[in-house]
Amino acid sequence: MAFSGMGSGGGRGRGRWRSQVGVLSEMNVVPLVDVVLVLLIIFMVTASVMEFGLNIDVPQVKQVRDTNEEHPVVSVGKDGTTKLNDKLVNINNLGKEVKRQFPGQSDVYVRADTNLIWGNLAQIISALDEAGLKQKLVMKPLDRTK
Template sequence: MAFTTPQGRTGTSLSEINVTPLVDVMLVLLVIFMVTAPILQTGIDVQLPETRNVTDTNPEQRIVLSISREGLIYYGSEAINFSTISERLRRDAKGPGEEIFLRADKDVKWNSIVSVVDAVRGAGYAKISLVTKPFRTPGSGK
């Protein structure tokens, strides 16, 4: 769109929008979401038992089931009923050989853990890993 200034000059209006600030904001939001996503995965307060043999797993854990001290079962961060575990796992299956991570509070009775493992196996999953924390040697500070 052309126009004339009071001094007699002609020009065109600025018709392009600068998207650089928008891209900057989107990149900052992307970084924030990437940092907070793993934190949301471990939001259930579970006191894990300690073990001496710890292997690090990929931080992009696919399916995590948690059993709280009170015996509540969580699929990710969502509380679910025991009766719906198998159905939910079948629905969300991503492929054969997928691994399920089970986080259980150290005070949970073994009966609850075995029941959940049985439901997971009933849904067709063979790989089940129990999540623990590293054993701390007294006086080592580690």
């Protein structure tokens, strides 16, 4: 054979080529690193050039609605004190007060202390239900600075 001296078969040069070069057991990662770095550079350049967001043609309206409406928020403390937007209110008059202060609003946000007894919260939900108001429970803890 013409290539028998390469160490693949028998013949005169058996093993001579292997002893000079050694067995290559490591993978050459230099081309892989080159490709990865080139791709990284391409992505960095295209990401900085790309525009984010959508181009939307917003329809023109004649009347603009005020979005800064104040929503009714019922806060219940650990001791059961009930406040409607930071003003103390009696639980028996809660539904009437919400309807008086916020006419046309049917959603009421309820914030309760984590240590509140469930019975107190159930009374508030029941009072709002009797007045025909929908409750939205907020899982945000009460602000302790007030």
